[in-house]
Amino acid sequence: xxxxxxxxxxxxRVKEIVTNNPAQHIEANIRALLSxxxxxxxxxxxxxxxxxxxxxxxxxxxxxxxxKQVAKLEQKAKHSD
Numbered sequence: 001x002x003x004x005x006x007x008x009x010x011x012x013r014v015k016e017i018v019t020n021n022p023a024q025h026i027e028a029n030i031r032a033l034l035s036x037x038x039x040x041x042x043x044x045x046x047x048x049x050x051x052x053x054x055x056x057x058x059x060x061x062x063x064x065x066x067x068k069q070v071a072k073l074e075q076k077a078k079h080s081d
Contacts (some may be wrong), residue, residue: 010037 010033017029044052 006037006040010034 013033014030017033018026
C-alpha cells in the first residue's frame with residue numbers, strides 16, 4: 001500500500017505552491033513536485049510492466065511444462081518399481 005505520509009506531504013507541498021507562487025508557475029511547479037513524488041514511489045513504465053509480464057508468462061508456461069514432465073517421470077518411476 002502507498003504510504004499515507006507521502007500523500008500528506010504531497011498535499012502540503014501543493015498547497016504551498018498554490019499559495020506562494022504566481023499563477024504562471026503553478027503548473028510547472030506541480031508537475032515537478034508530482035514527478036519527484038512518483039519517482040520516490042518506485043513506479044515502473046508501461047513498457048517495463050509489459051516486458052516483465054511477458055517474462056512472467058513465459059516462466060509460468062515453462063514451469064507448467066516442467067510440472068507435467070515431472071509428473072510423467074513420477075508415474076513412470078511408480079510403474080517400474
